[in-house]
Every structure is written in structure tokens, then in C-alpha cells.
Amino acid sequence: MNKHLGGQSIKFAEPVSIVSAASVVGSKEGEGPLSRYFDVILSDILAGKKSWEKAESEILRQSLELAVKKADTELDKIDYIITGDLLNQNTGSTYGAMDLQRPMFAVFGACSTIGEALSLGAVFVDGGFAHTVLAGASSHFCAAEKQFRFPLELGTQRPPSSTWTVTGAGSFVLSKDGEAPFITGVTTGKIVDMGVKDQNNMGAAMAPAAADVIAAHFRDFKRTPGYYDCIITGDLGTVGKELLIKLLDAEGFDISKNHTDCGIEIFNPEIQDTHAGGSGCACSAVTFAGYFYSKLKKREINRVLFVPTGALLSPVSFMQGENIPSIAHAVVAENKR
């Protein structure tokens, strides 16, 4: 049976249950407005480890194991783990997932990673290739700053358009059996390059990719923005949000009433000095796993379009003068099948 809608989208024949969601975050995230929605708030940015990178893996491991526990299942029932992160050669995932000893696909979509992991996981479950999949993504503020920008010790001043990488990991158990919410469809992004070169303005780099995949989603599914209670982008922040709304308006889609962004939800910039918002793979992963999943479970919202957004740069590509292309992947989560 052909489940591909044409265009960039898949509509699932047997919607995939998001059985559980787990979020582990750092102390700064724990001081933000979503504090009460997170499962674990770490007091130690090193999570008891000797480096930021090892801490990121530890945080991912904790969130993966917690998602399994909250799903009331066992590790040996997990057919596949699908995870990714921002670190070089995906070591956040490697060292974070390896102790779980399950068949594993590592993925990379920069900060859109959880969108890619949920999309692939839902395909495996819906297609009968797996009964249960564990999907997750992580990031760590200190490790990301070291990787992408300047050593923290330099105390470099951050421009107002910059975002703050979320320390944390969000994980989900997807299964053939289970209750609402369900993943009912996905729209997969193309890489969009609008010529942005400023690594301190990721919102502007990513907004066109978000607009592109959201517009493709509406066209493929023949839906309008009003179908959704919330359209939730990943980490556009305040700068990217404004741009996204304008870009989609030009395509004839008004999302100004029901759009929000995980990067805007997770911090209070006036108190927390986070400038344009949160970012990083964990930003959308923990905000969806903590806040939006909880609202879906309580039926405060019933239909969401979750669109994690990723800026596909490396320190090397940036230094070599490449643009910062971006990608975004849309996942539909609904309380009805």
C-alpha cells in the first residue's frame, strides 16, 4: 500500500502511539517557565561526569532509560533506538545509547534531529518493521559553545539575535500499541539555503526551512493552519518567529494565531539573559517531551504540528565561508487516530 502522499509527506495507515515522553534538563532550563513540566532537573551541569561531552551522553542515557520506564516496558522490548545530537561524530548519542544495547540508527539533523528521529521511528512502527522504537535527542550548552563558537572562558559577548543552547535530552517511546497522542503523519524537509552566514543568527537561517516544510505540509495534506491547535517550531527564537510568520503569510498561510516556538517557550529572556531564545537538539526535544506532550495528554490541545528546525553548519564550513543552510521536519501529533 502506498502511504506516501506525494510531495514530501507520509500519512500513516495505523497511527503510532507516543507511549511515553521523558525530559532531563540542566539547572538553567529548570529555572525557566516550563520548570514543572520536566521530569529531571539536574543541579550539576556536568551530571557527575568529567567533561561536558560525557555529561551530554549521561543526560541522553538518563532520558532514554526514563522514557522506557515511563512506558512501563523493558529495554529488551525496544526494537530500535534512533538518536542524534550536535557533537562531532554524534558522540553524544554513541556514548549515551550504547549501554542500552539495542539495534541503533544514529541520525543528524542538527537541532531538527528529534523531528527526524520521530519520523523514522513512526515509519518503522507503522510499516510493521518494529513494534517499539525509542527516539531521542540531546544537546549541552557548554559542549555546543565549545564546538561551534568560542571557549566559554573567553566570556564573549552575545548579540541580541543569538540563542542559548539547551542542556538536556528528550526521549520518546513509540509503539504499535498504546494510547493517544498518536503520530498520524510526517512531512520531511529539504535543505534550504537562503544565503545566511551569521552563526549568531540561527533564527534567520532556519526560518526559511521551517516555512518551506510547513507550506509543503499544508499542500500535501490539503490542510490550512486552522487545522492545528498549535504549530510548534523548534528553535527559531523571537527573530526567526517573526520571519517565519511573514514567509508563510506570503505563501497564503496565516499561522500568526497558533504558532509558537520551543525556543521562545523554554526561557524567560528578561530574567535569564538568553536573548532570542533557546536552541539545540534538546530545545525542541525537551519542550515537546515535557510541556506539549503533557498538554496533549490532558487534552488541553488535541492537534499539533511539531516542526523541529536545524541549522546545518559546522565550525569548518563556517570558517570556509559556506552559507548556513537549514532543514526542518514536521511531525503531526493528534489525540484522534
Added chain:
Amino acid sequence: MNKHLGGQSIKFAEPVSIVSAASVVGSKEGEGPLSRYFDVILSDILAGKKSWEKAESEILRQSLELAVKKADTELDKIDYIITGDLLNQNTGSTYGAMDLQRPMFAVFGACSTIGEALSLGAVFVDGGFAHTVLAGASSHFCAAEKQFRFPLELGTQRPPSSTWTVTGAGSFVLSKDGEAPFITGVTTGKIVDMGVKDQNNMGAAMAPAAADVIAAHFRDFKRTPGYYDCIITGDLGTVGKELLIKLLDAEGFDISKNHTDCGIEIFNPEIQDTHAGGSGCACSAVTFAGYFYSKLKKREINRVLFVPTGALLSPVSFMQGENIPSIAHAVVAENKR
């Protein structure tokens, strides 16, 4: 329908045609024993670009486009691109695939990447989630040495156990419609960590992961090594090959008669000074796309187990004293459905 065999394996209900395979390699690979099997041999290690990283993306782009051309199809018929590489934040793939403007999943499995890409691609096609998928992987000797070891200008001496990263990219078009060979099953690897810490002995690091997934494959499919004309690992080289045969022998599987390794096939170490063999994402990708795919097409071989192998380290994880865990993914290619 449940296509998951249990364990770590999937058997496809409607085998997926490998419609085309394309290989683009550097001049050193073009001087090796497989020279006549490669589609394009570049004379310029920079592929006309200004950096090794940009060259890697260019090589991937060429191989992706060539695979589409050889499949006698058009880019707009490609439902998904699935690619990966060794560079930080997968920039080989980002800049290599972005001009093709198709929905995209980037993956990371170090040098096992083409195994992951083919596995996911076959799942999409068999499950009816895509009609046609383009899968590829790339690596570049100079970019990889810069990324993982020492600047080339240092002229560091390489120990006999070291391997030589293949410059090139191999790409495949997978489709619902098409002729043999077909992907008929996959077995997905777990991360295996045997405590190896020597980044100049990747063969020893990866052999346990290859042994683990091959043994799982035989158990899940209830097959013995004799089922296959060839069991082809990715880049174990001579050191890893010996270890793999011993490890599987201890599990009761004798693969000594039909095992080969892409890293051993691709270079002539006595003339080419490549020590233990070839490595890198491109090693298995181009050797399979060039050499083994051609032998399958000519029916010189009819059943192969293709097992790309990956060492999951980063320069940071290595410097922080972490072990080098590994993963391998097995793909069954057969001339009968």
C-alpha cells in the same frame, strides 16, 4: 503485517530493487586493483574546489547525480535522499546533497553509514513510504586525516595496523520497481565496545561489532555462512579480518571461505603503501557500488551479505580517554527475490 523477524532483523515482504549504483573515487583508488569498476576517477584530489571538505561534498554530489542518471530516472522522482559522512556535523552530506533539493534524512554510522542508509532506504520502499530512495555515503582522505588524526603536513608515520581513508562516494537508487539485485533483508547493529583505544587500529575496534551483527543475522534468519557467495565487511582491513574470522568461529560460524573486506579489496598495500587496507564511509560504499554490484549484475555472485563497519569515535572522545565503540549494519543483496 509484521516484517520484523525478532532479534535485530527485518525480512522484506517485497524485495527492494537496487536499480543503480554509482562510484566516484580519487586518483589513488583509481590506481588500485578495482580501477576498472569505478564510474569516475578524479585526477584532482580537490575536485576543482578550494578545500578538502568542499571536495568531499562535490564528490558526493557527483555520485548522487550519477546514480540517478544510471537509474534512468529524474531527480523529482526521488522521494527521499539518505546520506552520511565522517565530517563534523555531516557537512559532506549537507553541502553535497542540498542542490538536489529532495526531502532528506542525514544519518551517521561512521564508516558503516552506507549500511544504515541502505537499510533505512529499503524500509521506506518496502513499507510503501517511498517509491524511490537515493542513498549515499562519502569520505575524503585529506579531510578525514585533518579531522581525526594529524595535519597531513606533519608527515606523521603510520603504524602497520593503520588504514587509509578512501576518497570517494558511492550512491544507490532503490526502488519498488526494478530488476535484480534486490535488498531482501537487513540486520541492524548494536554498539559494541571491547575497550579498544588505539585510533590507529580501527580494524581491531570494529571486528567485534561486525562479528556481533553477522552472528545475529545468522541466528535471526536461521542461515549459515554457506548461504552466501560472499560475506563482505566494510573496512576491517587485514588486522580486523583475522580477528573477525576468529570471533565468529568461536560462535560456531566459519566464514573463512567466503569472507572478504572492502578495505582489503580496494588497495594493493605492497604497491600503494596503504598498510592494513582502506577505510572511511566511501570504502564500503564505492567497493560495493563499483565491484560487488557489477559482479551481482553479471551473476558472478548471487547472494551477498554486505556489512559496512563503523568506529564511533571523535577527536574529542579520543582525547578524553573514551574507548572506541563500533557498529556494523548488515544488508542482504540477492539476485532472487
